[in-house]
Amino acid sequence: MSLSTVLDTIDRSLPEATDRLLELLRIPSISTDPAFKADCDRAADWLVDDLTSLGFEARKAPTPGHPMVVAHYGTEGPHVLFYGHYDVQPVDPLSLWDRDPFDPQIETTAKGKVIRGRGSSDDKGQLMTFLEACRAWKEVHGTLPGRITIFMEGEEESGSPSLIPFMQEHADELRADVALICDTGLFESRTPSIVTMLRGLSKCEVTVHAANKDLHSGMFGGVAINPIRVLTKILGGLHDDQGHVAVPGFYDGVEELPDEMRQQWQSLAFDHGQFLGDVGLSVPAGEQDRTPLEMIWSRPTAEINGIWGGYTGAGFKTVLPAEAHAKISFRLVSKQDPDAIHDAFEDWFTAQLPADCTVEFKEVNGSPAGEMSIENPAFEKARTALSDEWGVPAAYVGCGGSIPIAGYFQTYLGMDAMLIGFGKDDDQIHSPNEKYDLESFHKGIRSWARILENLNK
Amino acid sequence: MSLSTVLDTIDRSLPEATDRLLELLRIPSISTDPAFKADCDRAADWLVDDLTSLGFEARKAPTPGHPMVVAHYGTEGPHVLFYGHYDVQPVDPLSLWDRDPFDPQIETTAKGKVIRGRGSSDDKGQLMTFLEACRAWKEVHGTLPGRITIFMEGEEESGSPSLIPFMQEHADELRADVALICDTGLFESRTPSIVTMLRGLSKCEVTVHAANKDLHSGMFGGVAINPIRVLTKILGGLHDDQGHVAVPGFYDGVEELPDEMRQQWQSLAFDHGQFLGDVGLSVPAGEQDRTPLEMIWSRPTAEINGIWGGYTGAGFKTVLPAEAHAKISFRLVSKQDPDAIHDAFEDWFTAQLPADCTVEFKEVNGSPAGEMSIENPAFEKARTALSDEWGVPAAYVGCGGSIPIAGYFQTYLGMDAMLIGFGKDDDQIHSPNEKYDLESFHKGIRSWARILENLNK
Numbered sequence: 001m002s003l004s005t006v007l008d009t010i011d012r013s014l015p016e017a018t019d020r021l022l023e024l025l026r027i028p029s030i031s032t033d034p035a036f037k038a039d040c041d042r043a044a045d046w047l048v049d050d051l052t053s054l055g056f057e058a059r060k061a062p063t064p065g066h067p068m069v070v071a072h073y074g075t076e077g078p079h080v081l082f083y084g085h086y087d088v089q090p091v092d093p094l095s096l097w098d099r100d101p102f103d104p105q106i107e108t109t110a111k112g113k114v115i116r117g118r119g120s121s122d123d124k125g126q127l128m129t130f131l132e133a134c135r136a137w138k139e140v141h142g143t144l145p146g147r148i149t150i151f152m153e154g155e156e157e158s159g160s161p162s163l164i165p166f167m168q169e170h171a172d173e174l175r176a177d178v179a180l181i182c183d184t185g186l187f188e189s190r191t192p193s194i195v196t197m198l199r200g201l202s203k204c205e206v207t208v209h210a211a212n213k214d215l216h217s218g219m220f221g222g223v224a225i226n227p228i229r230v231l232t233k234i235l236g237g238l239h240d241d242q243g244h245v246a247v248p249g250f251y252d253g254v255e256e257l258p259d260e261m262r263q264q265w266q267s268l269a270f271d272h273g274q275f276l277g278d279v280g281l282s283v284p285a286g287e288q289d290r291t292p293l294e295m296i297w298s299r300p301t302a303e304i305n306g307i308w309g310g311y312t313g314a315g316f317k318t319v320l321p322a323e324a325h326a327k328i329s330f331r332l333v334s335k336q337d338p339d340a341i342h343d344a345f346e347d348w349f350t351a352q353l354p355a356d357c358t359v360e361f362k363e364v365n366g367s368p369a370g371e372m373s374i375e376n377p378a379f380e381k382a383r384t385a386l387s388d389e390w391g392v393p394a395a396y397v398g399c400g401g402s403i404p405i406a407g408y409f410q411t412y413l414g415m416d417a418m419l420i421g422f423g424k425d426d427d428q429i430h431s432p433n434e435k436y437d438l439e440s441f442h443k444g445i446r447s448w449a450r451i452l453e454n455l456n457k
Numbered sequence: 458m459s460l461s462t463v464l465d466t467i468d469r470s471l472p473e474a475t476d477r478l479l480e481l482l483r484i485p486s487i488s489t490d491p492a493f494k495a496d497c498d499r500a501a502d503w504l505v506d507d508l509t510s511l512g513f514e515a516r517k518a519p520t521p522g523h524p525m526v527v528a529h530y531g532t533e534g535p536h537v538l539f540y541g542h543y544d545v546q547p548v549d550p551l552s553l554w555d556r557d558p559f560d561p562q563i564e565t566t567a568k569g570k571v572i573r574g575r576g577s578s579d580d581k582g583q584l585m586t587f588l589e590a591c592r593a594w595k596e597v598h599g600t601l602p603g604r605i606t607i608f609m610e611g612e613e614e615s616g617s618p619s620l621i622p623f624m625q626e627h628a629d630e631l632r633a634d635v636a637l638i639c640d641t642g643l644f645e646s647r648t649p650s651i652v653t654m655l656r657g658l659s660k661c662e663v664t665v666h667a668a669n670k671d672l673h674s675g676m677f678g679g680v681a682i683n684p685i686r687v688l689t690k691i692l693g694g695l696h697d698d699q700g701h702v703a704v705p706g707f708y709d710g711v712e713e714l715p716d717e718m719r720q721q722w723q724s725l726a727f728d729h730g731q732f733l734g735d736v737g738l739s740v741p742a743g744e745q746d747r748t749p750l751e752m753i754w755s756r757p758t759a760e761i762n763g764i765w766g767g768y769t770g771a772g773f774k775t776v777l778p779a780e781a782h783a784k785i786s787f788r789l790v791s792k793q794d795p796d797a798i799h800d801a802f803e804d805w806f807t808a809q810l811p812a813d814c815t816v817e818f819k820e821v822n823g824s825p826a827g828e829m830s831i832e833n834p835a836f837e838k839a840r841t842a843l844s845d846e847w848g849v850p851a852a853y854v855g856c857g858g859s860i861p862i863a864g865y866f867q868t869y870l871g872m873d874a875m876l877i878g879f880g881k882d883d884d885q886i887h888s889p890n891e892k893y894d895l896e897s898f899h900k901g902i903r904s905w906a907r908i909l910e911n912l913n914k
Contacts (some may be wrong), residue, residue, distance in 0.1 A: 032772030090774060096670075158772050199675070203773055212737030213553075214888040218656070218858025221788050222758035223749050224733065225742035228783075229696065229761055236693020239686065276681065276813075280669030283812035285682035292680050301679035304686055305776050306767035311784060315489025315615050316660055316820060317547060318786050318859075319762050319887055326685075327768060329775050331678050355740035356733075363773060401675025402775075430776055431671040 003453045009136040010445050017132045017445065018106065018115065018438070020050070024086075024124050025104040025117045031066055031087035032158035040066040040154045043086040051150060054134050055143075058150070061170075063162035066154030070173070077146030078378075078455050081176035081415070083405055084127025084183065085156035088119035089430045096432035106438065113438035122429035125436035126182040126421050127152065129444030137449060145456040149176055153405075156183075159203075159365050160404065167412045175413045178378045180451075181406060185423030186440070187268065187397050188275075192386035192447065195419035196374060197297060197398035198406055200332035202341040202366035203305075206231070206349065207325045209358045215320040225356055227324040228309045234352045235326060238302050243287045245302045245330075249344040253335035257298045265293050268395065278426060297398025301331045330366075331402065338366025367404030372416045378455060382418050385450035389443060422447070463906045466593040471899055474589045475563065475572065477507070478898065481543075481581050482561040482574045488523055488544035489615035497523040497611045500543040508607060511591050512600075515607070518627075520619035523611030527630070534603030535835075535912050538633035538872070540862055541584025541640065542613035545576035546887045553889035563895065570895035579886035582893035583639040583878050584609065586901030594906060602913040606633055610862075613640075616660075616822050617861065624869045632870045635835045637908075640860055642880030643897070644725065645732075649843035649851040649904065652876035653831060654718075654754060657789035658859035659798040659823035660762075663688070663806065664782045666815045672777040682813055684781040685766045691809045692783060695759050700744045702759045702787075706801040710792035714755045722750050725852065735883060754855025758788045787823075788859065795823025824861030829873045835912060839875050842907035846900060879904070 010017075029043035030036040044060045044067045051058035051071040058071035066087060091101040099105065104117025115125060134144055151174055155162055167174060187193040208227040215224050240246050257265075272292035276282055286295040295301070309324030311317035330341055342364055350359055374380075374396060386394035399419065406417040422444035428434045467474075486500035487493040501517045501524045508515035508528040515528035523544065548558040556562065561574025572582060591601055608631055612619055624631060644650040667684040668677075697703050714722075729749035733739055743752040752758070766781030768774035787798055799821055807816055831837075831853060843851035856876065863874040879901035885891045 032774070033770070090768070090770060090772075092768075092770065157774075201775070203775070205773075210738065213885065215736060216858070216887040217758075217760045217762060217786060217788065218856070219753070219882070219886075220736070221760050221786075221857060222743040222752040222756055223729070223741045224736065224738055225740075226760055228764050229692075232689040232692040232695075232761065232764070234693070235686075235689040236691070239690075272680070279672060279677070279681065281667065281681055281813045283682075284680045285811065285813075286679040295679040296676070299679055301674075303674045303678050303683055303775070303777060304689065304767065305674060305774060306769045306778075307685050307689070307781065308765045308769040310761065310763035311547070311549075312763045312765040312782070313490065313547060313549065315547075316662075316784060316786070317489070317614075317762060317887065318658070318660070318760070320760060321763075324764065325769070327773060329674060329678075329773070331674065354742065356738045356742075399675070400678060401673065425676070428670065429676075430673040430774065 003450065006136050006140045006449045007446055009139055010132065010449060013136065014442055017128070018441065021115065021125055021128045021441065022104050024128065025119055026102055028102045029087050029119070029154060030090050031155050033090060037066070040087055044069050044154055047086055047152060050131060054131065054138060056150060061166070063166055065162045068166055069150065069152040070170070071150035073144050074147040079147040079149070079176040080455065081149045081151055081174060081179045082130050083151050083179060083181045084130070085123045085153050086127070087154040087157050088124070089122065089157050091118050093432065098433055114435040115438060115441060116433065116435045118434050120434055120436035121423045121427035122434065123156070123183050125441055126423065126444065129422065129441060130180070130182055130448050132445040133448035133452065136445070137452065145452050149174060163405070164408060164412065167408060171413055176415060178376060179409045179415055179417035181403065181417045181419045182421050183403055184399055184419045184421035185425065185427070187395055188270065189424040189426065191392055192390045192394040193397045194379060194383060194394065195399040196372040196396045198370040198403050198419070199400055200336065200338055200367050200369035200407070201329060201402035201404070202332060202338040203327070203329035204342060204364040205325065205327050205362040207323055207360040207362065209323045209360065210356060211320065211322050214322050217318040217320050220320055224320055225354055226320045227357065228321065230354060230357050231307070231309065231324040231326060234349055235304055242289070243285065245300065247302070247344050247348045250300065250341065252340070253337060254300060255334040257294065264396070265297070275425065296400035298333055300333050300336060303329055305329055331400065333369045336369065338368055342366060367402060368407055370407035370410065372406070376416055379418060381454040382420060382451045385454045386420065386447055389447045389450050420447070460907065460910045463593050463597045464903055466596055467589065467902050467906060470593065474585070474902065475895070475898065478572065478582055478585045479561050481585065482576055483559055485559045486544050486576070486611060487547050488612050490547060494523070497544055501526050501611055504543055504609060507588060511588065511595060513607060518623070520623055522619045525623055526607065526609040527627070528607035530601045531604040536604040536606070536633040537912065538606045538608055538631060538636045539587050540608050540636055540638045541587070542580045542610050543584065544611040544614050545579065545581070546614050548575050550889065555890055571892040572895060572898060573890065573892045575891050577891055577893035578880045578884035579891065580613070580640050582898055583880065583901065586879065586898060587637070587639055587905050589902040590905035590909065593902070594909065602909045606631060620862070621865060621869065624865060628870055633872060635833060636866045636872055636874035638860065638863060638874045638876045639878050641856055641876045641878035642882065642884070644852055644854050645727065646881040646883070648849055649847045650854040651836060651840060651851065652856040653829040653853045654855035655827040655860050655863055655876070656857055657793065657795055657824050657826035657864070658786060658861070659789060659795040660784070660786035661799060661821040662782065662784050662819045664780055664817040664819065666780045666817065667813060668777065668779050671779050674775040674777050677777055681777055682811055683777045684814065685778065687811060687814050688764070688766065688781040688783060691806055692761055695761070699746070700742065702757065704759070704801050704805045707757065707798065709797070710794060711757060712791040714751065721853070722754070732882065753857035755790055757790050757793060760786050762786055788857065790826045793826065795825055799823060824859060825864055827864035827867065829863070833873055836875060838911040839877060839908045842911045843877065843904055846904045846907050877904070877908070
């Protein structure tokens with residue numbers, strides 16, 4: 001039986017596939033918030049059951065945090081490891097959602113049908129594209145092609161604390177010829193792509209302490225140091241006037257983009273006007289001597305992801321708080337060392353503290369940037385499959401996000417990863433009203449069927 | 458019967474007076490939070506009942522916000538208007554309280570007995586000193602001395618929005634020979650004082666808007682402007698390196714302290730080492746060319762009382778938020794115009810906004826600084842009474858806080874106010890674990906009895 005029968009089966013059973021995804025989306029598996037621990041566990045159980053029904057030998061593997069899902073099928077032929085994550089981002093601010101984030105629904109919009117709900121695009125909808133491709137293949141062929149290992153984690157949105165120890169302990173079980181990671185998007189929402197460059201990440205939470213208690217600004221204002229003033233003063237200098245990060249040593253290890261890659265990216269004709277325009281902006285805010293695509297894919301950044309201190313409720317309270325906080329993250333590229341970056345930031349911050357203030361750095365962690373070698377023939381086989389499905393030449397691209405798993409697969413399992421995903425720029429991942437286009441889901445499933453076919457030719 | 462009989466009565470009935478105060482403290486009359494509206498109303502009712510029991514013709518007078526309490530006694534003799542406020546500050550962070558803020562109790566500490574609970578010092582404990590003095594006087598004399606009008610508001614901690622319209626409408630009813638305001642403290646926690654200089658206030662909430670929704674820093678970090686970065690950059694420049702406020706025009710109308718006042722203040726031998734040391738600090742953080750007492754009493758300041766934006770929960774979320782917020786207040790002196798200060802701040806802030814950002818200013822309000830004339834003989838009569846009670850010469854001092862009511866009494870009722878209070882520096886008003894010393898309460902009551910005696914001699 002031919003590939004076209006598998007694709008026909010995928011087309012015919014799309015409603016049932018969608019229902020299965022909605023079921024998984026109803027589980028609020030927010031990994032960063034301990035209140036949702038049982039839900040993370042429930043999502044893992046759901047996946048184990050589904051994989052078992054597909055003929056996998058599947059299990060929920062415990063970790064000190066949320067469990068891994070590991071499954072195996074077959075013993076011969078090309079061996080792929082498929083990776084996805086079943087955990088999702090928090091949903092606040094809840095008031096900006098147009099519906100309950102965990103009561104997902106198919107909505108008809110001006111741009112077509114979408115699956116609306118937290119995790120629809122990041123990453124439950126994406127990981128289910130691969131499982132549904134397997135399901136259709138099994139229905140047609142009675143078996144799955146080659147050897148497939150499935151590896152899913154539940155801590156991707158909270159720093160993956162259990163990932164490296166687990167991979168180290170289970171390296172033999174997890175190692176394959178190549179990894180398939182489904183957690184990225186279509187380039188400019190229309191061109192299928194395989195990510196070969198990924199930014200790394202270094203992050204931490206900063207707390208500035210001043211007085212030993214909250215003070216009244218009438219009694220102490222003008223004499224007592226205000227930690228919010230200290231925090232804004234120091235963080236206000238994190239970027240210079242040209243948008244460069246001002247921490248000394250920050251650019252150590254940053255390499256210039258090779259000319260050929262720069263030319264390939266220029267040929268992609270990235271429309272930064274529309275990219276920014278879609279979210280209500282117009283002017284690139286980063287390093288003024290770089291193009292927007294460079295800023296996102298190949299340049300490091302510093303961002304303040306959260307800040308809080310003092311009175312933030314309704315009304316007013318003229319308080320001088322005892323402490324102020326911020327969450328900071330750095331996106332890293334090339335050979336930047338996450339630990340060295342954090343140390344440089346800590347030194348830079350601490351050196352600027354005024355008298356009577358102390359600073360504390362918590363939740364410090366990071367991962368280096370990653371770069372794949374496309375010499376493995378699996379890359380060209382997958383690229384051809386994607387070009388066939390989408391009707392346009394698939395591209396090798398960079399990615400601004402940090403998907404540390406790709407680097408870990410290189411470091412701990414000695415294999416490269418193909419990062420292939422079907423998200424769109426307007427999916428609003430990590431934001432209210434996250435969605436996944438029904439087209440992404442449908443053609444994503446078809447894409448994996450074609451890729452499995454090509455890899456096993 | 459003599460004053461000493463009244464003082465003896467006060468001493469004897471202190472336990473019952475304390476019980477009455479605890480009852481009032483149990484009402485969580487947080488004016489700034491709409492959730493406590495009914496409680497504010499209940500506190501006003503409680504005061505009306507208590508004043509009625511003292512022989513006052515008392516009523517709860519409605520306003521668009523929380524009600525006023527107005528009461529009258531007598532028709533002849535010196536006429537005083539007594540002012541206090543029955544509302545209290547919010548209690549967050551609740552986790553830092555050692556007990557339920559609205560389950561007050563007498564605690565025995567190393568420094569003596571204290572009344573612990575929100576509002577114990579600011580301002581319920583203070584306003585009850587006057588009512589208890591009246592109660593003892595009435596018990597001994599069968600009447601109250603002279604003519605007394607009581608005027609209490611429930612919006613002091615939330616900007617007093619109803620105060621001016623109410624005073625304008627009821628000016629004839631409220632006007633007296635002199636006002637008595639009980640909302641201040643002992644100088645250095647031991648010297649009784651009458652405040653003759655008060656700082657004004659200008660405050661607002663600032664919101665910086667950037668993208669039309671929250672963004673993922675992996676996808677947009679480095680290209681999209683982050684409003685937290687904008688907010689920290691601008692507010693980080695609010696003070697220059699010498700601690701001066703950097704807003705152009707901010708110091709317009711600020712007058713130098715007259716030499717004689719400066720000398721009197723120097724003679725107070727203010728121990729700024731201890732003042733700061735008590736709250737865990739050591740170095741004055743304000744204008745480097747001013748003494749600490751000048752900074753607090755006679756110099757204007759800018760403070761960030763609250764800041765928030767992005768993800769502030771447990772764990773991490775690499776978000777670029779759509780907006781970021783801060784609450785800013787300026788303490789004003791001399792002839793600084795609150796409206797002009799706000800306009801200057803708004804202009805200064807807006808001029809620094811980068812492309813694609815907008816700013817919104819909310820909850821804008823303010824009040825000018827105030828200065829009393831001590832030529833009215835009531836001032837010396839009160840000062841003598843205070844010196845007699847406390848055994849040390851009472852002082853005329855400045856106050857860093859904003860008690861706009863004193864200026865309003867001058868402007869709208871044409872009378873000066875004597876600001877006399879018994880709080881201590883470690884009362885932790887506006888902070889967790891607020892307390893009022895039992896000594897403040899007891900000697901406060903006795904002080905008012907002596908002041909009433911002297912004013913009616």
